[in-house]
Amino acid sequence: MVRTPVTITTAVPKGFSFPATVNSHGWYDLPPFRSAEPYSELHALIPLPTRRTVDVRLTAGTVRLRIDIKQSGPLKKEEQDAIRSTVRSMLRLDEPLEEFYALCRREPHLRWVPKRGAGRILRAPTVFEDVVKMLFTTNCSWSLTRIQTTHLTRKLGTETAPGLFTFPHPSAIARMSDAWLRREISCGYRAPYLLALCRSIDSGRIDLEPLRSSEAPTEELYRTLRSIKGIGHYAAGNILKLLGRYDHLGIDSWVRSRFAEIHRNGRTVPDAAIERHYDRYGRWRGLVCLMEVTADWHA
DNA sequence: GCGTCCAGGTCTACC
């Protein structure tokens, strides 16, 4: 047994960039993640197999990542291992990107990607959390995505410290009504989609968590995601990226707009033309597209 | 402060 506070570390791959990973997309801005300064630290709540949740603060060194664990009870060795494993999964530390980086080095406009250690996309501790948050990004502004996620955690999550709430378990959401979710979470017409997903998980009809380690073909995973009501072409494409599959672009209005600025002097083009543009990057096309449209975030 | 309009993906009905 180890008494808190506890600091553990874990090795990072050569060239890894903590800020480029945390800033890879907007997840760091959605609870339970917190980050006053996303370039240097990230706070997260990590659920453990023992059904406990720990509050961690992540900061990066050049060869190791520092994990400060804030919680009150004793911490077993296997719980520390679980924390380390979840953090590695969230920051994609074990994802092999050598082939992608080699591709980037052959493209002058992508040479910055391996130089700045970009290409690892932050994900939540669970696939369920990633899917619900992606559902909350559909057909709304980022401010509404933040409102929905904040309400969901505050009203159905568990308070682990004053003002600090876990992402709720599917069963906690499954117990609520459609009308309650619309009223309290502000998720509008997405409420029945969220409810159906949570009840499917709660009843055992669907299990999202194995998708991260699945060896099934990408198109099979895509079909699985599209079978979830409310997850369309855009959301499925972006969830696939969080599963380490980059065959789909996940085009939304922002990608259309950025693509037009970067490649067409501001003139918008049909999605099919955007798809064709990235075809030559093969199974990395979705990641190349993401790097291009977010390049200025990493400048 | 109030009303109106718009933007944002997905689903369903219809052709």
Added chain:
DNA sequence: GGTAGACCTGGACGC
């Protein structure tokens, strides 16, 4: 297979 319309909310804007 392609398309129109409905879904719901926050924010911008005009009054």
